[in-house]
Amino acid sequence: GESVGLHLPTLSVQEGDNSIINCAYSNSASDYFIWYKQESGKGPQFIIDIRSNMDKRQGQRVTVLLNKTVKHLSLQIAATQPGDSAVYFCAETPLYNFNKFYFGSGTKLNVKP
């Protein structure tokens, strides 16, 4: 399958700071990218998504940036809270099979009070 990887396996931030989680993908034909949050022992939860025809999308406290030139995706979390502590995955779904998701290796976010 396609390769979607992350630069940083663990990220520790102070409560209230902004967090940036990065992801690299390898399939330039990918059309749709999603960030998921996974708490221990639970399934992934959708955070935010972005299509390949966009380079930025904002949600509540979260922003996803897509750089197709270097095949890089990032998730920015503003004013990080203890409840944001979890593992974050980016996922990619190829244009030719929209629902088939391939996940990156994940980044564990630790928010220190």
Added chain:
Amino acid sequence: GAVVSQHPSWVICKSGTSVKIECRSLDFQATTMFWYRQFPKQSLMLMATSNEGSKATYEQGVEKDKFLINHASLTLSTLTVTSAHPEDSSFYICSAPEKFEQFFGPGTRLTVL
């Protein structure tokens, strides 16, 4: 949003036995569901695509005779781990798409002794 459930949430079995895991879409129909496996501190690895009324399609390297998938109705897919061994111990997660969004189940923790 839509809800996907899994049963059981955890199971412990002896080596050599078979274990069945159910994935249900509770408030929507899903002609396609997906099965993932996640080892500790690792990402989700797509195992197979479950297709209602037809054979599942497996990702490269996943043994179809080892991981039997049945998608007998529009709301239920089952994954049977046959002749389970300790190396099959993992967190198994299913997902189902609904209106261009993927919904994940809470996962099933399988421990093979």
